[in-house]
Amino acid sequence: MSDLQIGLIALGVLLILLVLGFNWWQDRRARQRMQARFPATEQDPLFGAEAAARTATPEHQRREPGIGVPGSAATSAAAAASEPPNNTADDAEEPDPACEVVVEIHFAEPVSGADLLGAVRDLTHVGRKPVRVFASTDRGRHRARLHAEESYATLQLAVLLANRSGALTAIEWSQLWARAQGLADRFEATIEGPDQQVVVDRATKLDEFCASLDAQVGLTLTLQAPRATAEVIGVARELGFAVDGGHLSWLADTGATRFTLSRADGGGFDNGMAPVDRLVLLLDVPRSPEDERAFGRMVDVGRDLAARLQAELVDDHGKPVVDGMETSIDQQLLTLFRKLDQAGLPAGGERALRVFG
Known part of the structure; x- marks a missing residue:
């Protein structure tokens, strides 16, 4: 050699x-x-987390997701908060494992909030399912809103498993995964998430379960003669209705909507000034706070409206509303309210508003 x-x-x-x-x-x-x-740590991560939760002071404990947690599902978590975050505390709002599934993105190096805000600003839905964006800072703080002045180690995309549009589909899940992959490619990250079939199966079961608890009860006001939209709105507001976009809402003391008043033709009160000849009162049971007189209260208001607008109040079958019918319906609704509560979906609560939206 x-x-x-x-x-x-x-x-x-x-x-x-x-x-x-x-x-x-x-x-x-x-x-x-x-x-x-x-x-x-020498402890198992799960047991260590449980021990930390037992010994942590209240101000340092993470709040588990559940009904009544502050925050609105309709608000994009990608929007920056008007107030700077408290860097020593976690945000309370978290993904809800009962009705959402999460794709987690781990960054190789911390990413600035300013860069992430631009990347996820339009990530509010996949198909007909809302998406919420959460994150963990490079200092281990949980965030329900991104802030330009912070840096983040992970990002969580929480998509709703089911709502009234149906169960989360394989296509919608693929769309979310594609968005996550795009973020991972852009910011040098890895992705973690459940298998597609597992997600679709969970979504189908939740959709079927919620369908068994869903109910809406309506009343119709047939006016003797068409009335101007402005006149109808004025009469309704005098009775106590509040303008809520294209319809009017009767509110509980807490500000939650008990039932709504809308045009029977499907148009909005804020969309043109065409005369009104029929109105619909609608009680959306899962989205309305529990009330022993849920239907009876709507009947009382409907009768006042009918008297003021010279209209006839009829039920879903077109039959006049007679005295006493509200009692039996209220009893049926109270049973449904209790079933929703037992199922972990208290009527009018955050979780119910998500899956019955």
Whole structure:
């Protein structure tokens, strides 16, 4: 073997050693970064989390998702809050595992909130399912809103499993995954999420379960003669209705909607001034706070409206509303309210508003 061949072999071995050494160095650097974010512990992560929850003071405890947690599902979590965050506290609002599924994105290096805000600003829906955006800062704080002045280590995309448009479909799930993959490619990140079939099966079961608890009760006011829209709105507001977009709402003391008043032709009160000849009162049971006189209260208001607008009040079958019918219907609705509560979907609560939206 010539000196040249020996030299080439030695050079090749040296190059291999250099590559191995470089890979080892990169791996060690990555591990150091991960350990810096997630300090090593001798406890099992699950048991450690439970122990921390038991011993933490109230102001440092994470609030589990549930009914009554502040925040609106209709508000995009990607919008920056008007007030700067308290860097020592977690946000209370979290994904709801009972009705949402999460895709988690782990960044190799912290990403600025300003960059993320631009990337997820339009990520509010996939198909007909709303998406909420959550994040964890590089200091381990949970955020329900992104803030331009912070940096983030992870991002969570929470999509609703089912609503009145049906169960989350494989196409909608694929759309969310594609958006997550785009974010991962852009910011050098990895993605974690459940298998598609598992997600679709969960969505189908939730949809079927909620369908068994869904109910709406309506009354119709047939006016003797068409009335101007402005006149109808004025009479309704005198009775106590509040303008709510294209319809009018009768509110509970808490501000929640008990029932609504709308045009029977499907148009909005805020969309043109065509005369009104029929009106619809609608009690959306899962979205209305529990009330022992839920239907009876709507009947009382409907009778007042009918008297003021010279209209006839009829039920869903076109029959006049007679005295006493509200009592039996209220009893049926009270049973449904209790079933919703037992199912973890209290009527008018945050979770019910999501899945019955």
